Amino acid sequence: MGSLIDLNLYPDSPLTDAAATAFLTLNVPKLEPKEEPFDEPPNFHTNFTNPNFDSAPNTQPDASKPVEQDVNGNDVYSEFNRISELFNAAFSGKTEKYDETEAIDPDSRAIVPVPEEEIQHSAVVDSSRRRNHQRSGELVRVTNLGLEDERYFRHVVRKTRMIYDSLRVFVSMEDEKRRNNHHVFGRNRNARGDLKSASVMKDRGLWLNRDKRIVGAIPGVYVGDIFFFRMEICVVGMHGLPQAGIDYLTSSQSSNGDPIATSIIVSGGYEDDQDAGDVIIYTGQGGQDKYSRQADHQRLEGGNLAMERSMHYGIEVRVVRGFRYEGSPSGKVYVYDGLYKVVGSWLETGKSGFGVIKFKLVRMENQPEMGSVVLKYAENLRNGPLESRPGGYVCMDMSMKKEKMPVFLFNDIDNNHEPMFYEYLPTSKVVFALERNGGEFAYDQNGLLVRGKPLIFECGPHCSCPPNCRNRVSQNGIKNRFEVFRSKETGWGVRSLDLIQAGSFICEYTGVILTREQAQLFSINGDNLIYPNRFGERWAEWGDLSQIFSDYVRPSSPSVPPLDFALDVSRMRNVACYLSHSSCPNVLVQLVLYDHSNFAFPHLMMFAMENIPPMRELSLDYGEADEWTGKLSICN
DNA sequence: GCAACATCAACTAT
DNA sequence: CATAGTTGATGTTG
Numbered sequence: 001m002g003s004l005i006d007l008n009l010y011p012d013s014p015l016t017d018a019a020a021t022a023f024l025t026l027n028v029p030k031l032e033p034k035e036e037p038f039d040e041p042p043n044f045h046t047n048f049t050n051p052n053f054d055s056a057p058n059t060q061p062d063a064s065k066p067v068e069q070d071v072n073g074n075d076v077y078s079e080f081n082r083i084s085e086l087f088n089a090a091f092s093g094k095t096e097k098y099d100e101t102e103a104i105d106p107d108s109r110a111i112v113p114v115p116e117e118e119i120q121h122s123a124v125v126d127s128s129r130r131r132n133h134q135r136s137g138e139l140v141r142v143t144n145l146g147l148e149d150e151r152y153f154r155h156v157v158r159k160t161r162m163i164y165d166s167l168r169v170f171v172s173m174e175d176e177k178r179r180n181n182h183h184v185f186g187r188n189r190n191a192r193g194d195l196k197s198a199s200v201m202k203d204r205g206l207w208l209n210r211d212k213r214i215v216g217a218i219p220g221v222y223v224g225d226i227f228f229f230r231m232e233i234c235v236v237g238m239h240g241l242p243q244a245g246i247d248y249l250t251s252s253q254s255s256n257g258d259p260i261a262t263s264i265i266v267s268g269g270y271e272d273d274q275d276a277g278d279v280i281i282y283t284g285q286g287g288q289d290k291y292s293r294q295a296d297h298q299r300l301e302g303g304n305l306a307m308e309r310s311m312h313y314g315i316e317v318r319v320v321r322g323f324r325y326e327g328s329p330s331g332k333v334y335v336y337d338g339l340y341k342v343v344g345s346w347l348e349t350g351k352s353g354f355g356v357i358k359f360k361l362v363r364m365e366n367q368p369e370m371g372s373v374v375l376k377y378a379e380n381l382r383n384g385p386l387e388s389r390p391g392g393y394v395c396m397d398m399s400m401k402k403e404k405m406p407v408f409l410f411n412d413i414d415n416n417h418e419p420m421f422y423e424y425l426p427t428s429k430v431v432f433a434l435e436r437n438g439g440e441f442a443y444d445q446n447g448l449l450v451r452g453k454p455l456i457f458e459c460g461p462h463c464s465c466p467p468n469c470r471n472r473v474s475q476n477g478i479k480n481r482f483e484v485f486r487s488k489e490t491g492w493g494v495r496s497l498d499l500i501q502a503g504s505f506i507c508e509y510t511g512v513i514l515t516r517e518q519a520q521l522f523s524i525n526g527d528n529l530i531y532p533n534r535f536g537e538r539w540a541e542w543g544d545l546s547q548i549f550s551d552y553v554r555p556s557s558p559s560v561p562p563l564d565f566a567l568d569v570s571r572m573r574n575v576a577c578y579l580s581h582s583s584c585p586n587v588l589v590q591l592v593l594y595d596h597s598n599f600a601f602p603h604l605m606m607f608a609m610e611n612i613p614p615m616r617e618l619s620l621d622y623g624e625a626d627e628w629t630g631k632l633s634i635c636n
Numbered sequence: 637g638c639a640a641c642a643t644c645a646a647c648t649a650t
Numbered sequence: 651c652a653t654a655g656t657t658g659a660t661g662t663t664g
Contacts, residue, residue, distance in 0.1 A: 134644080135644085190663095190664055191664090192640075192641060192642095192662090192663065192664075194662085194663070195640090195641055195642065195662090195663085196641095198642080199641095199642070202642090202643095229662085229663085230661080230662060230663090231642080231662090234642090234643085240643080240644080241642090241643060241644070241660070241661095242641085242642050242643055242644095242660085242661080242662075243641095243642080243643075243659085243660040243661035243662065244643085244644085244659075244660040244661075245660080245661080246660095250644090250645060250646085252645085252646090265661095267661080267662090269661065269662095285659085285660070285661095286659080286660085288660090288661090290638095291637095291638095292661075302645075302646090302659085302660095303660090322662095330662075330663060330664085331663080331664095332662085332663090
């Protein structure tokens with residue numbers, strides 16, 4: 001029997017039927033590792049602080065600098081953009097006269113020679129690899145990131161995800177137009193925007209972490225981050241394969257010839273999987289027919305062998321879990337749950353009677369709570385708040401039924417009930433007449449904001465369109481269950497019990513509108529005035545496809561005069577008032593008109609800039625941080 | 637229910 | 651021996 005076990009440890013010695021039959025009569029046999037071929041894992045580059053760009057900041061945090069700038073005062077995106085330009089040039093037919101000896105000057109946009117001493121540090125991978133679109137085989141573990149680096153990578157990941165999401169929406173809207181204009185036989189199906197978006201970004205060199213094989217955490221991706229598409233995970237460099245569940249460094253790329261698994265996706269696609277959270281029994285890949293039925297024995301090769309080798313060397317593996325999830329555009333969500341170690345592997349008879357390879361994975365210590373656990377917890381809170389969390393509720397609906405969904409008020413820290421002292425104001429008061437919408441749809445079929453604009457017109461009370469008209473989104477009120485909660489870090493904060501997809505409407509920022517003159521009378525007590533003209537223009541970031549289309553121009557119409565009013569929230573306010581400030585916010589403000597046509601007093605509507613997991617604090621860029629004392633800057 | 641889809645590792649041909 | 655081209659495996663999505 002022992003020889004059978006060894007026989008199956010090599011990729012070129014697949015399990016024969018006879019061997020498998022004999023083998024499977026054993027009780028959960030242990031797979032012995034290869035005869036200790038190496039004591040050491042393949043070569044690693046450790047303490048590698050910046051896997052993307054050699055010249056990115058790697059310094060101690062400096063709280064005095066705005067996050068948008070690096071230590072040299074440069075725009076943090078400039079390097080990102082520079083690399084993108086290089087890739088763009090490389091993929092647009094200019095490859096022949098374009099190599100690492102040239103670069104695009106970030107200021108003049110002209111092609112300039114790269115100084116000799118910088119060439120060998122170029123972040124651009126070698127030309128043959130670039131041409132073949134292939135990933136590098138360099139094994140890297142990212143450690144000891146400073147706060148500044150963390151923020152930098154978060155920005156890059158966030159920006160990349162925004163491009164992916166808005167391009168995906170853009171592609172499906174174009175496809176919808178096309179199908180409406182030309183009735184094509186047999187092509188009524190929606191385009192795969194998820195695939196197309198990723199593909200275009202790949203051609204533009206916008207996928208992250210292609211030049212390294214990262215073992216362990218991906219910089220800028222947090223435990224609990226949520227993805228709606230497999231391709232989205234590929235684009236940020238978490239998992240390089242659009243379908244396969246095990247991503248790995250191949251033996252031919254490994255310095256010692258052993259393949260190494262870097263990441264798995266547990267999607268429940270294998271009947272023999274068992275998932276207990278901290279401990280996963282993961283089924284290897286292979287042996288399924290085209291209907292995803294287990295129809296053959298699995299072999300210890302490819303990703304399966306890589307998992308076994310990762311176990312042998314004690315190398316950590318990223319775990320993403322896939323769930324069915326109502327409300328997701330794809331019907332599923334993928335949650336990054338952190339790092340696990342493979343602690344065991346064996347062969348056993350699966351439910352369908354074929355040999356399957358099992359891996360036991362155990363979650364590593366000292367990591368943030370699992371995203372999938374938080375998802376489950378939030379679901380319990382939605383179904384029975386008091387059962388799941390008996391203590392701490394101040395009020396089960398501080399809007400007093402003025403919102404369509406309850407707004408919970410939660411405080412388990414102190415006895416502060418302050419939000420109850422204000423009248424709840426679901427929408428800012430307006431008294432003018434209606435303006436019609438102009439031109440293209442502002443929202444897609446699912447009510448997602450396509451791209452930010454200076455001002456959006458929704459249909460209003462005088463339109464003859466039905467109430468479920470696609471052009472009525474923000475006026476229909478909140479769709480999520482929010483909770484105002486007391487926090488030691490940020491005072492009051494807001495979080496959602498629901499998963500919020502990027503581009504979704506969150507809520508209006510309400511208050512009593514004061515003109516400049518009125519506000520000046522009020523300014524003795526300035527704490528309770530909000531100045532919307534100070535809000536960061538984050539709407540411009542949403543749907544910014546300038547890195548995809550060279551002729552992309554930032555929307556400039558309709559032109560809106562600078563906002564010249566203040567919101568008085570001293571007596572009446574809504575849930576929005578409790579949002580914390582961040583220079584790396586997950587919520588943006590989009591100006592919207594629907595019930596009147598006065599450009600001077602638009603509604604301040606808030607939309608999600610990211611996929612926001614349940615229980616994660618919402619944050620908004622209030623502009624100058626000094627103006628909003630008491631609110632700390634957070635970045636997650 | 638099922639076709640279309642993207643990527644890559646591994647293979648074959650040049 | 652190196653590189654260019656092909657194929658099979660993988661599972662998701664509408």
